[in-house]
Amino acid sequence: MKSSAAPKQSLSSSIRQEKIQQWVVGIILAIGGLIVAIPFIWMILSAFKPESEVMQLTPTLFPEQWTIENFHNLFVNMNFGLYLKNTIIVVLWSFVGLFLNAMAGYAFAKFEFKGRNQLFFMVLATMMIPGQVTMIPVYLILNQMQLTNTMAGIVLPGLVGAFGIFLFRQFMITIPDELLEAARLDGASEFRVFWQIVLPMTKPILAVQGILTFIAGWNSFLWPLIIANDENLYTLSVGLQLLKGQYGGNFALQMAGSTFMVVPIVIIFIIFQKHIIDGYTISGMK
Amino acid sequence: MKSFLANKTPYFFIAPAIILLSLFSILPIFVALIISFTDLDLVGIADWSSISFVGFENYKEVVSDPIFVKSIFNTLFYVVIGVPLVIVLSLAIALLINFGKARIFKAFRVVFYMPSITNVVAVAVVWSYLYNPQLGLFNHVLNLLNLPDVPWLQDPTMAKISLILLALWRAIGLNMIIFLAALQGIPKTYYEAAQLDGANNWKQLTRITIPLLRYAIFFVSITTMIGWLQFFEEPFVMTNGGPLDSTTSVALFIYRNGFQFSNFGYAAAGSFILFIAIIIITMIQFKIQNKQQDY
Numbered sequence: 001m002k003s004s005a006a007p008k009q010s011l012s013s014s015i016r017q018e019k020i021q022q023w024v025v026g027i028i029l030a031i032g033g034l035i036v037a038i039p040f041i042w043m044i045l046s047a048f049k050p051e052s053e054v055m056q057l058t059p060t061l062f063p064e065q066w067t068i069e070n071f072h073n074l075f076v077n078m079n080f081g082l083y084l085k086n087t088i089i090v091v092l093w094s095f096v097g098l099f100l101n102a103m104a105g106y107a108f109a110k111f112e113f114k115g116r117n118q119l120f121f122m123v124l125a126t127m128m129i130p131g132q133v134t135m136i137p138v139y140l141i142l143n144q145m146q147l148t149n150t151m152a153g154i155v156l157p158g159l160v161g162a163f164g165i166f167l168f169r170q171f172m173i174t175i176p177d178e179l180l181e182a183a184r185l186d187g188a189s190e191f192r193v194f195w196q197i198v199l200p201m202t203k204p205i206l207a208v209q210g211i212l213t214f215i216a217g218w219n220s221f222l223w224p225l226i227i228a229n230d231e232n233l234y235t236l237s238v239g240l241q242l243l244k245g246q247y248g249g250n251f252a253l254q255m256a257g258s259t260f261m262v263v264p265i266v267i268i269f270i271i272f273q274k275h276i277i278d279g280y281t282i283s284g285m286k
Numbered sequence: 287m288k289s290f291l292a293n294k295t296p297y298f299f300i301a302p303a304i305i306l307l308s309l310f311s312i313l314p315i316f317v318a319l320i321i322s323f324t325d326l327d328l329v330g331i332a333d334w335s336s337i338s339f340v341g342f343e344n345y346k347e348v349v350s351d352p353i354f355v356k357s358i359f360n361t362l363f364y365v366v367i368g369v370p371l372v373i374v375l376s377l378a379i380a381l382l383i384n385f386g387k388a389r390i391f392k393a394f395r396v397v398f399y400m401p402s403i404t405n406v407v408a409v410a411v412v413w414s415y416l417y418n419p420q421l422g423l424f425n426h427v428l429n430l431l432n433l434p435d436v437p438w439l440q441d442p443t444m445a446k447i448s449l450i451l452l453a454l455w456r457a458i459g460l461n462m463i464i465f466l467a468a469l470q471g472i473p474k475t476y477y478e479a480a481q482l483d484g485a486n487n488w489k490q491l492t493r494i495t496i497p498l499l500r501y502a503i504f505f506v507s508i509t510t511m512i513g514w515l516q517f518f519e520e521p522f523v524m525t526n527g528g529p530l531d532s533t534t535s536v537a538l539f540i541y542r543n544g545f546q547f548s549n550f551g552y553a554a555a556g557s558f559i560l561f562i563a564i565i566i567i568t569m570i571q572f573k574i575q576n577k578q579q580d581y
């Protein structure tokens with residue numbers, strides 16, 4: 001790295017300087033990271049405090065008295081059990097959407113057919129349409145289909161997405177044609193080729209998309225809010241919004257609701273973070 | 287028979303996705319355009335014959351609606367303050383993480399990325415508590431430092447800044463990852479050559495790193511700008527546009543007119559104005575980018 005003519009002394013001092021720089025950067029990042037993490041830490045700690053402790057004017061950092069009463073209240077006084085069930089249904093449907101994205105991406109990557117380029121362009125063009133423009137007409141269309149206040153109405157508008165189709169196509173285009181031809185010659189049906197050869201080869205992108213799909217489904221807010229008229233179809237985020245309105249002053253309960261929503265996602269993220277973060281490199285987001 | 291099937295296969299594979307996208311992305315654009323020229327409301331949904339064509343009336347009305355005008359200025363405030371902050375901070379964090387050699391630096395990626403995967407409602411609920419004037423952590427910390435209370439969500443200007451802080455916290459992670467991916471794509475040999483020439487860290491940053499990140503910076507600024515022009519969830523959950531509509535964004539204005547007042551035609555007109563603004567601003571950015579490349 002350094003020219004060999006440099007005296008030994010300056011080499012060791014430059015190594016020391018480098019070390020100091022590494023420490024300074026590490027400390028800056030640690031302070032920044034702590035600031036970023038404060039809302040999470042405060043949320044979790046407050047969720048385990050009794051309501052009276054949260055209402056004190058001088059807040060405590062750690063709960064003086066740990067309690068799970070707030071979480072108990074979520075399920076007894078509020079319908080968080082029902083919201084959880086609905087959220088899980090939404091998540092399962094979004095995986096169906098992921099599968100449809102993969103199917104479309106496969107066809108765009110590996111088949112020659114009439115109108116392919118035009119259709120693919122149309123798919124990409126939908127990425128540019130802002131949600132605010134489609135929000136009202138989609139509601140009106142669902143209303144015409146008599147799907148307001150149904151699970152289908154909540155799930156359908158976001159089921160497939162152009163970005164997912166695009167990522168699958170980009171990845172599947174690298175699968176060698178010979179492989180697919182060989183399977184076809186062996187008598188595999190087109191669907192079996194897709195299911196048993198293409199999908200397993202798509203694992204890296206499937207992992208990223210699967211995790212992101214789970215997170216998006218778990219967090220889904222706008223369509224459940226617009227479509228669900230009664231509590232039976234509320235997801236966790238809509239339920240939490242309701243809780244904020246009904247128990248505006250009870251911050252301990254609100255923090256418990258938020259913790260219940262955020263912590264599962266954080267755990268899943270920490271387990272799979274390598275896939276997600278590396279996924280951006282795979283997706284060619286350079 | 288076989289070739290007939292082979293011809294149909296791709297259509298079978300794309301059909302579900304294409305049908306859903308047509309129904310919920312393409313068709314709505316045309317529906318929105320049509321209803322923006324009508325007085326469609328709740329009565330109109332039940333009885334189509336009561337809908338009447340009003341020409342450009344909705345557009346004329348919406349641009350003279352003081353709340354719409356206010357929401358435009360609020361949205362511009364969010365964009366002008368928020369977008370540069372997102373770019374500078376996420377780039378700075380990406381550079382610092384990329385500079386680090388120890389393993390711990392990989393853990394920082396996770397910490398900074400975390401806010402962007404969490405649910406916006408949950409996060410807004412938590413931040414409302416942090417911003418609370420009496421019980422909130424932020425004012426308590428300020429008091430400990432002998433500083434006065436800040437009216438986080440009560441003062442019209444401060445409320446906007448408070449929402450920007452929350453959105454900034456959520457936006458840094460994803461953009462940081464994009465910058466990190468781009469940084470890892472820069473060949474190491476460039477830096478080695480620069481070091482041989484005696485360039486210091488700052489020179490390497492401004493002469494090699496930043497110019498080579500130009501495309502990533504452009505990508506992040508376009509997507510961030512489009513995202514902030516559609517700023518919706520934070521004001522919706524935290525302030526519902528208040529105090530005195532000082533945090534109402536254009537997107538929130540559209541949502542409110544559409545789903546709370548059921549003025550579908552009026553809201554559709556507002557949404558088209560937003561759409562056109564997004565297209566124009568994006569085109570301007572592309573123009574500027576092209577000019578820079580010529581240079």
